[in-house]
Amino acid sequence: MSTLKELSRRFRILQRRSRRRPSDLRRQAKNLLSSLVVEEDVAEEDVVPPSPRQQTSDPDPSPEHSSSQPSCSKSPAKSVEQSLPQFPDHVAVLNTLMEQYRAHQEGPDPTPKLRDNVASKVFRIRKFIAYMAQGGGKLQTLDFLDDTERMRRWVKTLRAMVIRETTINHYLKNIAQFLDYVAATPPPTCRLSKRVLFAIRREVRMMLRCMKRPVTLHQMTVKRAKDGQLISKALLEKCRDEARKRIPKILDELEKDKAQKTQFRLYGYVTAFLASIYGHRCGVFQNMTIDEVRNATKTASTYLINVSMHKTNQAFGPAQIALSAQEYDWFERFLGMKEELVGGAAAKYVFFTSTLNPCKNLNNYFQAAWAEMGLPKSPTFTDLRSAIATHARNNGTVEDRSKMSRFMCHDTRTADKFYACNLNTKEAWEHRQLFEKVLEGSDVPDQPVRKVGKRPCKRKRCDVDASPLTSQSTSEDEAEPVYQESGVSSVESDENSSEAEPSMIQPMRQATIILTPLKMRWSPAKSMVLKSLKEYPSRA
Template identity: 50%
Template sequence: MPVEICPLCLRMYGRLSQHLILTHKVENKEERRLLLAITTGRINARAGNCPILGCGRFSHRLDRHIRTHSEISEVAQDDAILCCKRRVVISKLTALRASNPAVPMVSTLDLEEHEQLEDPDVPPSLEELEAEECSNPECKRQKKFLRSQVVYLNKQVDILTDSLKNVTRRYRMLKRKSTPLGAVRVGQVAQKLLSSLGPEEEDVTEEVLDAPVQTITPGEPSTSQQPEDRAEEPSASKEQTDHVSVLNEILEEYRRHQLGPDPTTKLRENVGCQIYRIKKFIAFMAEGKGKLSDFCFLNETAKLHAWVSSLRKANMTVTTIRHYVMNVGTFFSYIAETPPPSCRLSRNALIGLHREIQSLRKSLKRGIALPRTSEVRVIAKSTLLKCRTQAMQAIPELLTLLEKKPTQKVLWQFYGHFVALLSSIYGHRGGVFQNITIQEVLAAQKSTSQKAYLVNVTSHKTNQAFGPAQIALTEEEYGWVQRFLRLKDQLPGGTEAKYLFFTSTPNPCKNLNNYFQEAWKSMGLPGCPTFTDVRTSIASHAFRGQSSS
């Protein structure tokens, strides 16, 4: 989790938005968004006057224009861009305060920095400075020479700064590599290696380098162990490295086993989350243990229960804890089927661990309260039928508008009505519609008996368990899709589009739920449901229909 500096109290926090709400009581959403933009830099500050002295030129892309000023260093360029962004944020805070918002503002940055950042005087342009210069040709030649020298020196500063960073980093790595770690730190280093912050594993060497070095003054005995134990440190360090490498090797093998030969992006993310949970579990079980390569530290039922209790104390939901237990159980099954050579867990011990994991899963399953579908959230059958009918009437009209005037506004309306039609029939998750590719649509199989085209969507949440999600399009609906694909090249991003619902970028459209809600509202239907609400409603109607029959 990135650590950010609060623009109000200038302290560092990992959850800056939550800090602004709880500590500073910033309840105005727009104000909070602008304050976060000061730290993240996510604000549109492209248009404006260049803040660099001697330029003052107006540009619609200040970020690119400032990079052309080679007479200043990269650090000064970054500072100039940040100054432009902060100036835009302060001006927007001033405008927000002038609008007298319903939710009062808490911050006073715009009042404190108004005079400093308002900067009504535009920096003098290059032409104005040259008009005031000396007309002597020798002075002009000398000035031109000095400017070229400044450019050259700034480039040298940037190159030497990067070189210094690389040399410092390599020096620290070599220094930490040359210092052996004591045997008493095996458990601590193993926990540090296996409890990384992200789902991806870190390199073993880099993690060992991050461990603090224990320095001992010559002639002074160590407080943690006796002097005669120091001779054993190199061998203990080697033993420790062996333990760590065994754990990382088995985790890497398990990762490759779960990914398979041709993993998708979604599968990589899911497997990364599994590895992250397993690493957190191993770090908890390995705490205080000296030998890890034999995996005997896993055979402790009491500590296994304590691990589940620690997850509850971390305020995790029962469903999240169950995911942790399921991933650990799958890892135990993998070890039982293909144990590493150094594993000393007996077959009975592995069976006992598997039985204990199953017991934990059952106990957690009893604690999960199934959500009862409220009558208010269930969409009536008549409403779903009306949604389908009105969407079928609107889609041809929207396609005609797209052919006459291909704008993004009409495109979003077409997206909303088309996914409303599909959602009201099948109740798929939003990710299914989002991941429909053009190739899957063109490869749809036609059923001669039912006169429909079957589209198989392979990339979705439960594809491993249930296979591809299927969408059957009638001849009329498939004709709409073909009609849309014929005019997609006229739309932004259509020439390089991979997905059916594309944007101006190669990525899939992730705002389908918003477009669906806008289409739902334009059709005059009650409420403002999501894809999940429609899915729940269709499942509820299907369940009641089966129960009554």
């Protein structure tokens, strides 16, 4: 017994010594953060900080990044990184949890677009954890998440940084998904109960519901601003004509100098030409592979390219691009010289770069080509897509618009939701004339609503002197039957009973109730006694 107590005492002493004291942990974290601050200050003095698009670990958290299109709005990534606290990298449990969540979101065979989207999700979740863990104790237990007041202040903090409502909505959606993952498979060191995890997830869902109205109003405002800057059909036509003239000349220059600047200039003109016709997203051009171009379907003098990887391929299938023989010759000339260009030997995509990844700067090359053609403003691929969809709605028939929207892989229901709330001046005036036309003239009195069918009347009781209903004085044979008149149905007789004369009314048939004698049920022993008494009455 004494030996067991001694072993227990030594085990407690060793366990106490193995634990790291909070003071030591704070001291080490402080030294680590101070060293990081010094390195960042030196880096800021010597090197210009990279843009969020060039960062691989913390990509741009804007919602446009998830659609694989360059954002045309001012990204708040820099302000978020400077204002919010840094992620606690010194906690191994949180690092492991984030890596497991990243692998879970990417799946077994992630595409480059999926990797970018998952990186954006992890970026937002890391910022949320850094904000919630500020000033917390044991971070490995995840107790810092059990603070709903601080979660509400998180949304106010994002709004104070002038982050748009749609971006805040993306933050909350990604956080809700992460909390669902934690609630389903919590780490071993987690000390949050199921009730607490349910309360945290419920709070995030409530904040998401509260974001519906601001997000909708923001989307309508953006749509109204886009309609005010709609690209006219004349500008789209001029863009096509100028690009058709200059692309062969740029190809001749590229065959001579093989310069990367000329190559990117060609990218801008080719994408501008195709986007001004079809209004495809930027992701369609980014993900267009060399095999898809070389395996294009040929019919007469037309070539059809099917791009399988794009945003809405699950709903619309591959995005299609129809080219003439002259336009397809541009791609053949460019692919014929790709071996001599930088990164062309191992290239997979048509618009390749020095790396194996798809080109992420197509929007910049397109805007540079747009400005070089002398066209006003600086639109994006999304602006051209919105303009083509709007012109199809305003000038085309319903059937033509449906065909164009399917070819563009565009859902008209989403667009109509905002078109109905953002009318131009002409459409609004036409709606006013409709209101005035309805309110003209004198008032028309309300007409009574006619009944569809007549409800059958309730059968009235006949005043006939009849004896009271008894079970003893009247039997079934003595009751007088009631005879029905020939030629009249029972339903008609019921309806016309109130209009018939008293002499024609026959007495109703009286009901009789016959009660049979009750049968008493005896127990088996009692039955045997009664049976013996009947057989031998002398014993009684």
